Amino acid sequence: MPHFLDIHTTAPSDLRAMIDTAHAMKTARKGRPMAAPDDDQPLKNRMVALIFEKPSTRTRVSFDVGVRQLGGQTMVLSGSEMQLGHGETIADTARVLSRYVDMIMIRTFEESVLHELAQYASVPVINGLTNRTHPCQIMADIQTYEEHRGPIAGRKVVWSGDGNNVCASFLHAAGTFGFDLVFTGPEALDPDPEFVALARSQGAQVDIIRDPVRAVDGADLVVTDTWVSMHDSQSNRERRHNLLRPYQVNDALMAHAKPDALFMHCLPAHREEEVTNAVMDGPQSVVFDEAENRLHAQKAVLRYCLGA
Ligand code: CP
Ligand code: NVA
DSSP: OOOBOOSTTSOHHHHHHHHHHHHHHHHHTTTOOTTSOOSOOTTTTOEEEEEESSOOSHHHHHHHHHHHHTTOEEEEEEGGGSGGGGTOOHHHHHHHHTTTOSEEEEEOSSHHHHHHHHHHOSSOEEEOOOSSOOHHHHHHHHHHHHHHHSOOTTOEEEEESOOOHHHHHHHHHHHHHTOEEEEESOGGGOOOHHHHHHHHHTTOOEEEOSOHHHHHTTOSEEEEOOSSOTTSOGGGHHHHHHHHGGGOBOHHHHTTSOTTOEEEEOSOOOBTTTBOHHHHTSTTBOHHHHHHHHHHHHHHHHHHHHTO
16 A cells, blocks of 8 residues: 655655656646646545644645545544544554545654554555655655756755755655755754665765855755754754854855755745745745645645555
8 A cells, every 4th residue: 555654665656757747737727726626536535634743834735725626525633632642552543544534644743653653554644744754845846846947857956954854855855856965054953864875875966065155056956944843842942043043045155056046945934044035035936836836746645645
């Protein structure tokens, strides 16, 4: 049964097919109202549970709308209101939900929760973000890059800031999609060496460069994210800000990238912290296209999980 748990655990040919499907579905429904159904209804008579143990705007709304466009229905569940948040095991939750719904998307804290859910569910499970990874985001980001600039293969992507969950999924994608990735950030917030090693073993060129100006030289795409993720302790906030301030994406930094480089951020952004207003709202920014493409990319993920 095809789950969608991570980029590196999904076959490269399936990932490429999902991006192409997402693009085709987006093109096919241009100009139609959001509530208008797609011509094709692979989720007709299907129910998808969307579980959130952390806040969400994009993931929640884009999955909800996407399922409906494909003809299905959704049930949005908050972890704290489920028995899951009150001592019921993940395995039992998985077994029970599998008796009611056809698919489960979960946003959670520990990666082990996602894996246990997938292990005990008899329906497909989708990763809507864990502390470690955020694969749906990177599918949307690749779709967005290719929409604007053509194939991402052979391009130079620079991640500036915290080596967090979104950065991890970029690393997972580098080998599969054939782009080079430069991480620039403080050593204390480096991405997991296991993910760096994996990307390299898959043939990706991955470099860690502490000087952001040098790192961004010749970049085709500059990406950043919040300095304090949802799972990070607020007590480390000031320390993180101090460490990450030199890695803010601003006009001065973007000037060292290629003139036609794009800027991406998964959002929510903390304006004037990890990115300035000038870059967020500037001509190189494609952040709202990324947000839109969550919808299209995830519809392709839903179809993949359904085998449709
Ligand atoms: N980028 C993203 O996943 O946004 P949300 O936290 O709003 O879902
Ligand atoms: N790194 C961020 C991504 C939010 C979509 C977080 O985990 O909070």
